[in-house]
Amino acid sequence: MVKQKLIVIGNGMVGHHFLEQLAGRPEKALFDVTVFCAEPRPAYDRVHLSEYFAGRSADDLALGKVEQYREWGFELLLNDTAVSIDRENKTVTSASGVSKSYDRLLLATGSYPFVPPIPGHEHEKCFVYRTLEDLDAIRNASQGASIGVVVGGGLLGLEAANALKELGLEAHVVEFAPGLMSVQLDEGGSELLKNKIEDLGVTVHTSTATELIEEVDGRLRMQFKGERELITDLIVFSAGIRPEDKLAKSAGLQLGERGGIAIDESCRTSDENIFAIGECALYNNFIYGLVAPGYTMARTALAQLCGETSEVFTGADMSTKLKLLGVQVGSIGDAHGRAEGAAAITFVDEQSGIYKRMITDGEGKKLLGAVLVGDTGDYDQLLQYHLNDIELPEHPEQLILPAADGAAPALGAGALPATATICSCHNVSKGQIVDAVQGGCCSLAEVKDSTKASTGCGGCAALLKNVVDEELAALGVEVNNNICPHFAFTRQELFHIVQVEQIKTFPELLEKHGSGRGCELCKPAAASIFASLWNEHIHKKPHVGLQDTNDTFMANMQKNGTYSVVPRVAGGEITPDKLIVLGQVAKKYNLYTKITGGQRIDLFGARLEQLPEIWRELIDAGFETGHAYGKSLRTVKSCVGSTWCRFGVQDSVGMALEVENRYKGLRSPHKIKMAVSGCTRECAEAQSKDVGVIATENGWNLFVCGNGGMRPRHADLFATDLDDETLIKYIDRILMFYVRTADKLQRTSVWLENLEGGLDYLREVIIDDKLGICEELEAQMANIVGTYQCEWKTAIEDPEMLKRFRQFVNTDQADEKIVFVEERGQPRPAREEEIVKVAEPA
Amino acid sequence: MTQVAITHPQWQPICKRSDLVADSGVCALVGDPSLGNNRSIALFFLPDCEPELYALDNWDPFSKAGVIARGLVAEVDGQLTVASPLYKQHFRLSDGVCLEDESVKLNSYQVAFDGDTVCIAVDL
Numbered sequence: 001m002v003k004q005k006l007i008v009i010g011n012g013m014v015g016h017h018f019l020e021q022l023a024g025r026p027e028k029a030l031f032d033v034t035v036f037c038a039e040p041r042p043a044y045d046r047v048h049l050s051e052y053f054a055g056r057s058a059d060d061l062a063l064g065k066v067e068q069y070r071e072w073g074f075e076l077l078l079n080d081t082a083v084s085i086d087r088e089n090k091t092v093t094s095a096s097g098v099s100k101s102y103d104r105l106l107l108a109t110g111s112y113p114f115v116p117p118i119p120g121h122e123h124e125k126c127f128v129y130r131t132l133e134d135l136d137a138i139r140n141a142s143q144g145a146s147i148g149v150v151v152g153g154g155l156l157g158l159e160a161a162n163a164l165k166e167l168g169l170e171a172h173v174v175e176f177a178p179g180l181m182s183v184q185l186d187e188g189g190s191e192l193l194k195n196k197i198e199d200l201g202v203t204v205h206t207s208t209a210t211e212l213i214e215e216v217d218g219r220l221r222m223q224f225k226g227e228r229e230l231i232t233d234l235i236v237f238s239a240g241i242r243p244e245d246k247l248a249k250s251a252g253l254q255l256g257e258r259g260g261i262a263i264d265e266s267c268r269t270s271d272e273n274i275f276a277i278g279e280c281a282l283y284n285n286f287i288y289g290l291v292a293p294g295y296t297m298a299r300t301a302l303a304q305l306c307g308e309t310s311e312v313f314t315g316a317d318m319s320t321k322l323k324l325l326g327v328q329v330g331s332i333g334d335a336h337g338r339a340e341g342a343a344a345i346t347f348v349d350e351q352s353g354i355y356k357r358m359i360t361d362g363e364g365k366k367l368l369g370a371v372l373v374g375d376t377g378d379y380d381q382l383l384q385y386h387l388n389d390i391e392l393p394e395h396p397e398q399l400i401l402p403a404a405d406g407a408a409p410a411l412g413a414g415a416l417p418a419t420a421t422i423c424s425c426h427n428v429s430k431g432q433i434v435d436a437v438q439g440g441c442c443s444l445a446e447v448k449d450s451t452k453a454s455t456g457c458g459g460c461a462a463l464l465k466n467v468v469d470e471e472l473a474a475l476g477v478e479v480n481n482n483i484c485p486h487f488a489f490t491r492q493e494l495f496h497i498v499q500v501e502q503i504k505t506f507p508e509l510l511e512k513h514g515s516g517r518g519c520e521l522c523k524p525a526a527a528s529i530f531a532s533l534w535n536e537h538i539h540k541k542p543h544v545g546l547q548d549t550n551d552t553f554m555a556n557m558q559k560n561g562t563y564s565v566v567p568r569v570a571g572g573e574i575t576p577d578k579l580i581v582l583g584q585v586a587k588k589y590n591l592y593t594k595i596t597g598g599q600r601i602d603l604f605g606a607r608l609e610q611l612p613e614i615w616r617e618l619i620d621a622g623f624e625t626g627h628a629y630g631k632s633l634r635t636v637k638s639c640v641g642s643t644w645c646r647f648g649v650q651d652s653v654g655m656a657l658e659v660e661n662r663y664k665g666l667r668s669p670h671k672i673k674m675a676v677s678g679c680t681r682e683c684a685e686a687q688s689k690d691v692g693v694i695a696t697e698n699g700w701n702l703f704v705c706g707n708g709g710m711r712p713r714h715a716d717l718f719a720t721d722l723d724d725e726t727l728i729k730y731i732d733r734i735l736m737f738y739v740r741t742a743d744k745l746q747r748t749s750v751w752l753e754n755l756e757g758g759l760d761y762l763r764e765v766i767i768d769d770k771l772g773i774c775e776e777l778e779a780q781m782a783n784i785v786g787t788y789q790c791e792w793k794t795a796i797e798d799p800e801m802l803k804r805f806r807q808f809v810n811t812d813q814a815d816e817k818i819v820f821v822e823e824r825g826q827p828r829p830a831r832e833e834e835i836v837k838v839a840e841p842a
Numbered sequence: 843m844t845q846v847a848i849t850h851p852q853w854q855p856i857c858k859r860s861d862l863v864a865d866s867g868v869c870a871l872v873g874d875p876s877l878g879n880n881r882s883i884a885l886f887f888l889p890d891c892e893p894e895l896y897a898l899d900n901w902d903p904f905s906k907a908g909v910i911a912r913g914l915v916a917e918v919d920g921q922l923t924v925a926s927p928l929y930k931q932h933f934r935l936s937d938g939v940c941l942e943d944e945s946v947k948l949n950s951y952q953v954a955f956d957g958d959t960v961c962i963a964v965d966l
């Protein structure tokens with residue numbers, strides 16, 4: 001059999017999707033595939049491009065892998081742009097001189113950013129925002145820069161502005177039109193969005209036309225129409241996209257009036273052997289600048305190639321939901337109400353910055369479109385009404401009014417027809433998801449894996465979860481979040497049980513609500529819950545056996561079985577006398593000494609039996625335990641602040657001390673780290689902490705749920721310009737709410753990401769007291785603060801507790817297996833081969 | 843201690859009941875370092891189990907450190923185990939077999955109370 005030669009030009013998201021689908025079909029055997037890819041790497045997730053700045057690597061974003069293409073047997077030519085198509089001889093020639101013939105040709109060349117021809121736009125500090133290389137260039141330029149401007153206030157422009165902000169720049173958005181996101185939002189919506197974004201510190205200039213860009217003293221000056229100007233260090237153009245149709249044009253394919261490769265329902269161009277899909281294609285005089293319609297075109301083109309001629313593309317939905325700079329925005333269908341006879345219902349809550357607008361048909365029966373700003377909680381439901389033509393309830397306004405004004409008839413996943421599209425990126429219907437669950441997929445992850453739903457833009461995640469949960473429940477499958485085999489409860493449920501029934505010991509908990517004898521999962525979790533609620537000494541008899549070794553011995557075990565000793569150095573502030581004591585103790589016990597990443601000093605290599613003596617000396621000198629071993633507050637990092645620093649606007653050390661001393665000893669689901677910076681330069685790196693506080697002229701900005709470590713997460717701005725008292729009140733509430741509701745070993749970052757309703761919900765609970773629990777949370781925290789004890793101080797005064805710190809219960813000898821050698825003037829554990837030498841005297 | 847070579851397991855007192863910690867482990871030394879036949883033993887006391895005492899080698903072959911006595915007692919699929927404090931492998935209390943890798947086994951020893959004294963049968 002002679003195979004058909006298929007050439008694909010462009011390996012972006014849509015081209016890749018096409019090839020991935022082809023690889024999964026038996027017809028793959030019918031084609032010899034060659035792919036021209038202009039970029040240096042195979043397709044990656046452009047939709048999540050901005051996450052590159054938030055720590056995801058090029059590898060994390062990769063969609064296609066070179067090995068994968070090899071496995072599929074597709075020839076992938078990286079870094080090679082196709083430069084001409086000879087339709088007569090059916091060949092494609094590339095920049096590197098490769099020439100290939102084809103039977104069928106697929107164009108998936110995407111689009112390129114439009115740069116308005118403003119004089120000066122080619123300056124080296126002017127960028128676009130489309131590829132990983134663009135982002136690298138922006139990042140480089142941001143080093144040492146302080147201001148960045150985005151030209152263009154559309155969806156992508158705002159995303160770029162957010163990126164500039166995250167790079168630490170003062171961000172501006174310059175928009176020619178009178179409103180932001182004018183494609184998606186109506187006037188009211190864009191006005192509100194503008195206010196919200198300005199509140200977050202991004203300056204928005206609407207109705208502003210740039211006339212000139214020039215370099216002045218090493219910076220860029222933007223001259224606007226009407227005498228205004230702006231000085232900046234770099235500019236990112238995000239003024240729209242243009243279809244990449246040069247190649248098609250030179251090959252004589254039919255284009256649209258304003259560009260775009262014209263295609264018909266079968267995704268064919270004016271040449272029946274050539275297809276075009278994705279952002280380069282023009283259907284019905286429309287370019288679809290989103291990934292989901294591109295994927296639909298890819299499936300259509302593929303079906304057509306495989307002879308399924310009934311499979312056609314007839315347009316796609318352009319609804320979008322996104323979160324820009326922390327502001328939620330959603331747009332569904334005909335957001336501007338352009339259809340004839342359309343009627344609008346608008347809800348505005350200026351105080352909370354919420355704007356919602358529904359467009360219905362003249363009879364108020366069908367939802368034509370909607371705009372949501374500030375709160376997209378209703379998005380999924382409205383989208384389903386729109387996409388599936390579901391008849392609206394009698395009082396459709398209830399769908400967007402706050403619940404208190406009349407119970408909105410919730411459209412559960414159950415109300416959706418089987419044909420309802422749940423995931424538009426991968427065209428997965430509710431029916432397919434139900435089939436997957438019935439076919440044995442028992443978890444969200446398995447359903448995602450098997451149907452690919454929710455693996456594209458991710459916009460359908462919440463709805464998918466609803467459908468899966470509902471289906472699992474219908475099958476009688478319990479969704480299992482249990483803490484371990486001994487307790488059929490989540491950590492949160494267990495917390496409630498312990499609190500309500502006032503349970504104080506593990507045997508009691510096990511007897512009443514568990515089975516078996518417990519394990520290394522439930523025991524420490526229970527111990528942590530008891531400590532959060534009742535705050536008894538972790539060595540109190542019934543709790544001893546529940547702790548992980550580090551908690552048991554109140555020190556961190558090192559690789560050779562010795563321990564590290566980390567006294568608290570609150571806020572990183574330490575007197576010379578105390579420093580001297582640390583040095584003396586380290587010298588006396590021959591401990592390796594190191595400054596930690598948390599602004600304190602770690603003494604390593606203490607033997608079990610030495611711990612109490614060492615701690616006695618430290619406590620006598622005024623130190624207390626640093627809880628380096630516990631799932632509890634670790635450090636509150638500080639910068640020197642207004643006391644010394646010429647820029648400081650508040651006493652950050654003072655605040656760090658107050659905070660550290662308040663929360664030290666609090667047991668929590670995972671460790672908690674905090675920091676306080678004295679001004680916006682942020683030397684204490686507060687935005688990478690669970691709780692971050694940054695001084696302002698008027699008080700403190702509070703950031704929450706940041707994380708360093710394995711998966712860094714930038715903290716979210718929770719509230720601004722707080723006075724001392726409110727700051728502490730909010731932190732009290734947030735921490736206690738976290739302690740109550742988080743899963744075991746869940747940092748605040750992951751907790752927030754899993755919290756339904758996210759940051760907005762957290763604000764409602766903490767600031768507006770939506771659940772009416774704030775008083776209780778504060779009282780609970782007050783109890784913990786009031787019952788604080790230095791665990792080591794208590795331990796060294798209690799002979800029973802001290803008994804545990806014996807290497808051997810039957811002799812005072814030391815463990816001869818612990819061997820140290822010297823390196824750089826300090827001891828370190830001997831390696832295996834070094835121990836052999838020691839053990840074999842010559 | 844006698845210097846006679848002992849060729850069969852011999853019961854010997856090792857510590858007191860009050861040295862043990864309920865539902866947890868402690869470490870004891872048997873043998874004589876000067877003779878080079880010493881051994882660290884991890885003793886676990888689970889008051890309401892049958893048997894209530896367990897003895898395993900204290901040496902953790904995975905981490906190469908003497909730390910087993912400081913592990914957490916955990917029930918896994920109905921079996922009583924201790925989880926190594928360093929890399930968390932589970933060793934069955936009854937026979938020392940590692941659940942994650944059955945080719946690895948800690949020595950286990952017979953151990954019992956004689957009144958308030960804990961006695962262990964060890965072949966040194």
Ligand code: SRM
Nearest residue numbers: 556564595596597598599600628634707708709710711747
């Ligand atoms: C000592 C120290 C390294 C140093 O020499 O500087 C350290 C040492 C350990 N870290 Fe760390 N971390 C230390 C600062 C950090 C920091 C920096 C910071 O706090 O500013 C981070 C990133 C910030 C963060 O947590 O968000 C950090 C992120 C981690 C993580 C990853 C956490 C995550 O959410 O991804 C782990 C693993 C874990 O907790 O599961 C970890 C775990 C550990 C453990 C406990 C690993 C272990 O189980 O043995 C190390 C033992 C500590 C000991 O023996 O005393 N350590 N660790 C630092 C102690 C700071 C202190 O004064 O208490």
Ligand SMILES: Cc1cc2nc3c(=O)[nH]c(=O)nc-3n(C[C@H](O)[C@H](O)[C@H](O)COP(=O)(O)OP(=O)(O)OC[C@H]3O[C@@H](n4cnc5c(N)ncnc54)[C@H](O)[C@@H]3O)c2cc1C
Nearest residue numbers: 010012013014015038046047081082109110278279290291
């Ligand atoms: C920052 C950002 C955020 C976005 N967010 C969203 C979102 O939230 N939701 C959403 O739906 N969409 C979003 N988009 C749009 C989405 O990324 C695009 O719709 C999608 O990538 C289009 O896929 P494509 O394959 O058609 O084009 P592309 O992904 O642009 O791929 C085209 C590829 O073809 C290559 N190429 C062009 N000409 C040639 C040639 N002659 N020879 C060889 N190769 C060639 C190009 O180099 C490129 O690699 C976002 C885009 C960006 C930049």
Ligand code: SF4
Nearest residue numbers: 558596597602709710
């Ligand atoms: S980074 Fe790894 S090796 Fe270094 S201290 Fe943290 S946990 Fe230990």
Ligand code: FES
Nearest residue numbers: 423425456457458
């Ligand atoms: S709709 Fe984009 S992933 Fe499902």
